[in-house]
Amino acid sequence: MLMTITIHRGTDQIGGCVTEYEHDGWRLFVDYGEVLPGNSKTRELKVEGLTHGDLSKSALLITHYHGDHIGNITMLPDVLPIYMGEVAREIQLVLSDHLKTVIPAHQKMAKLLQNVQTFKAGKDFTFGPFIITPVTVDHSAFDAYAFRIETDGVSAYHTGDFRLHGFRSGKFFKMLEQYIGKVDYVVCEATNILRPNVTSKKESTLQRDFVALFKEKKSTVVYLSSTNIDRLFSLYHAALKAGRPFYVDGYQKRIMDVVVNSNSIWTKSPLYQYEKYEPEPLMYHRPANNRFFVSDSFKEFLDKKGYVLIARSNERFDNLLEQIPGEKQKVLSMWDGYVKEGTEAYNENLANSLKGEYDYMHTSGHIDMKDLREFFRLLQPKAIIPIHTDSPEQFAKLFRDEWPVIRLNDGQSISFTSISETDSCGAKK
Ligand SMILES: [Zn+2]
Numbered sequence: 001m002l003m004t005i006t007i008h009r010g011t012d013q014i015g016g017c018v019t020e021y022e023h024d025g026w027r028l029f030v031d032y033g034e035v036l037p038g039n040s041k042t043r044e045l046k047v048e049g050l051t052h053g054d055l056s057k058s059a060l061l062i063t064h065y066h067g068d069h070i071g072n073i074t075m076l077p078d079v080l081p082i083y084m085g086e087v088a089r090e091i092q093l094v095l096s097d098h099l100k101t102v103i104p105a106h107q108k109m110a111k112l113l114q115n116v117q118t119f120k121a122g123k124d125f126t127f128g129p130f131i132i133t134p135v136t137v138d139h140s141a142f143d144a145y146a147f148r149i150e151t152d153g154v155s156a157y158h159t160g161d162f163r164l165h166g167f168r169s170g171k172f173f174k175m176l177e178q179y180i181g182k183v184d185y186v187v188c189e190a191t192n193i194l195r196p197n198v199t200s201k202k203e204s205t206l207q208r209d210f211v212a213l214f215k216e217k218k219s220t221v222v223y224l225s226s227t228n229i230d231r232l233f234s235l236y237h238a239a240l241k242a243g244r245p246f247y248v249d250g251y252q253k254r255i256m257d258v259v260v261n262s263n264s265i266w267t268k269s270p271l272y273q274y275e276k277y278e279p280e281p282l283m284y285h286r287p288a289n290n291r292f293f294v295s296d297s298f299k300e301f302l303d304k305k306g307y308v309l310i311a312r313s314n315e316r317f318d319n320l321l322e323q324i325p326g327e328k329q330k331v332l333s334m335w336d337g338y339v340k341e342g343t344e345a346y347n348e349n350l351a352n353s354l355k356g357e358y359d360y361m362h363t364s365g366h367i368d369m370k371d372l373r374e375f376f377r378l379l380q381p382k383a384i385i386p387i388h389t390d391s392p393e394q395f396a397k398l399f400r401d402e403w404p405v406i407r408l409n410d411g412q413s414i415s416f417t418s419i420s421e422t423d424s425c426g427a428k429k
């Protein structure tokens with residue numbers, strides 16, 4: 001009896017990963033997202049038991065709501081059972097509802113999400129012969145998961161995207177020790193292998209830097225991803241600590257409300273609770289004219305108190321910034337690859353909104369290699385399979401002193417048995 005792991009996509013690129021765990025004809029897939037801009041492998045995937053064929057023994061698990069993990073699920077047959085985190089599903093619903101008028105696929109996504117089944121952190125569930133343990137992880141998406149997948153005595157740990165320098169990382173090792181222990185194989189994200197310098201800062205240190213900035217500068221405008229929940233809440237509390245009113249738009253406020261009102265294991269933490277002053281949603285014109293409403297009293301208030309404004313790079317915000325008072329300090333609080341001209345990820349709107357004059361205050365949503373080694377030492381795998389990386393060869397070089405690193409190409413499989421210590425396994429195409 002075997003567990004066969006196939007990486008259908010993502011062996012040598014960041015994003016768009018699709019992984020299959022198979023046993024006795026049962027197939028458990030993990031993630032089905034979009035290929036990130038700049039990657040050449042945009043061909044449509046054809047996978048037996050997922051995109052076509054007999055789906056009666058197939059299911060799909062979603063690690064988190066980032067587009068490179070969930071973005072393409074609307075292209076899959078309707079009969080496929082899909083599982084994701086409860087709060088992640090709520091956030092994706094708000095996101096799809098917000099985007100559906102501009103991106104038609106989100107109309108379909110919003111409908112599809114109604115039928116998506118949800119799981120909870122640490123609560124095992126089964127699918128066919130698989131026992132699945134969802135493990136809550138810290139990432140720049142909220143309610144993100146890793147999965148321990150076991151069948152017939154073989155266990156694998158699928159990391160999803162994660163890190164150990166966030167607000168929620170503190171108890172992670174303890175939790176792994178207690179609930180996961182050793183596993184046979186780790187299918188691991190390796191995003192930061194070629195970016196050794198991006199991750200050194202803890203999210204809590206970054207928050208302290210923000211408090212200092214907000215105290216020093218009266219008016220700050222921060223650009224970040226609206227679904228980077230931890231950063232959003234971090235900035236909210238930092239603003240209040242500095243005595244500045246905190247403004248978001250209606251969409252961002254809805255996302256924050258979902259988190260505050262959810263019953264996730266995390267939301268008991270003060271980080272995800274509102275203080276005396278809730279985040280203030282910006283007012284829209286009625287009837288809507290694609291502009292924010294800026295009254296004289298609003299301007300006066302901002303002038304007096306200063307502000308922290310969470311902005312997005314669009315005309316509506318650009319217009320707002322022209323109307324409101326204050327010498328604005330702009331901050332980029334997301335990956336700066338978006339504003340590097342000449343790259344595929346380049347976001348012209350964002351670059352234009354920033355106008356080249358900004359502070360860069362960010363820390364990665366992905367684990368650094370030092371933390372990753374500690375993580376492997378805890379799980380003690382027999383082998384590691386890297387995914388979600390642009391340099392699997394560097395990854396193998398770095399870790400093969402302690403663990404065998406299995407490098408697969410997209411579409412390749414490897415099989416494991418419960419009796420074998422080393423490889424029972426030959427990679428097969
Ligand atoms: Zn990702």
Ligand SMILES: [Zn+2]
Nearest residue numbers: 064066141161
């Ligand atoms: Zn992610």
